[in-house]
Amino acid sequence: EIVLTQSPATLSLTPGERATLSCRASQSVGSYLAWYQQKPGQAPRLLIYDASNRATGIPARFSGSGSGTAFTLTISSLEPEDFAIYFCQQRTNWPPTITFGGGTKVEIK
């Protein structure tokens, strides 16, 4: 099973700062990686798919990059509503293997 390791576990920042989140895969996943945001009491929301494509309705301050085993989610300037937990997820087509990383919490400093 492909293991995704996210770092750091917690990121303490102030509104307006840039956030850089990392996701590393135990073996290459090509560009088949997504990022989700989850707020307390809510379901996850798809932000980025195929490493760098923003999902429908996602603001341009969210961007994704990387390929192979190293990926990054960048939030260019944190808004108050961006403080949340972020998960990465990899997938294969068929037979499907789908795994999530352990999450990075972005908290207000």
Place this chain on the structure above:
Amino acid sequence: EVQLVESGGVVVQPGGSLRLSCVASGFTFDDYSMHWVRQRPGTDLEWVSLIIWDGSRTHYRDSVKGRFTISRDNSKNSLYLQMDSLRTEDTALYYCAKDRGHSSNYFDNWGQGTLVTVSS
């Protein structure tokens, strides 16, 4: 607007059975694969199962193979998860999730979840 509404989560004893349901609206249900994803207490997310648009192919994570069965009824815009031989480690919030495409295996819409607690 896409809506996914899960139901069926309860407290059940180890070894017991349960059937989860998810009713979908706001999109053409039979155009998309559908998934169940669970989130255990804490934060860890685990993909559980998928079913393609016409129900002809399904797949499961190893830990639930032979115990869980995913199905769908496209005439009712509904997704199901039959859960048998439940274990304490199956305790989680179970989400119904819509695939972003036919089989992209990304999840672009989620329900609010239904809580399954396996405990004696």
